[in-house]
Amino acid sequence: MAFDTADQATADHATTGNIAADRLKSIVERIERLEEERKALASDIKDIYSEAKSAGFxxxxxxxxxxxxxxxxxxxxxxxxxxxxxxxxxxxx
Missing domain, CATH: 1.20.5 (Single alpha-helices involved in coiled-coils or other helix-helix interfaces)
Incomplete structure (x- = not known):
């Protein structure tokens, strides 16, 4: 009996453990979201330093x-x- 992709995905999901896979995905997504926020904050800080420099500081x-x-x-x-x-x-x- 050959596995199709749906069967393989189900087998993989069962092997990794539903809870562990869901938890891992949640952690990765949270890290990605925070990395984006950090990038935005770094850009804001850079803008403030530019403002300070243009003000003569x-x-x-x-x-x-x-x-x-x-x-x-x-x-x-x-x-x-x-x-x-x-x-x-x-x-x-």
Whole structure:
């Protein structure tokens, strides 16, 4: 007896397990949806940086400030102190 494509699909579905296959499909679709949202957000952020640049702001400095705002104040203070020490050691101060 030969399997037709419908029989094969049913056999494959039964082999993988209906619940597992449905769960996998759901997870993949959610990841794909979030990837699209991330792409849209990245585009929005790029537009805001362009706006900041056209307003005369230094984008590199803005990125650094945003990175620093994510850190704990003690971490920022320690980094700034080390930068100052390194600058003086290199004769840059």
């Amino acid at each position: 230094d984008v590199k400095v803005l990125r650094q400030l945003i990175r620093m705002r994510k850190q704990e104040p003690a971490e920022v203070e320690e980094q700034e102190m080390l930068i100052d020490v390194y600058r003086r050691a290199l004769g840059m101060a």
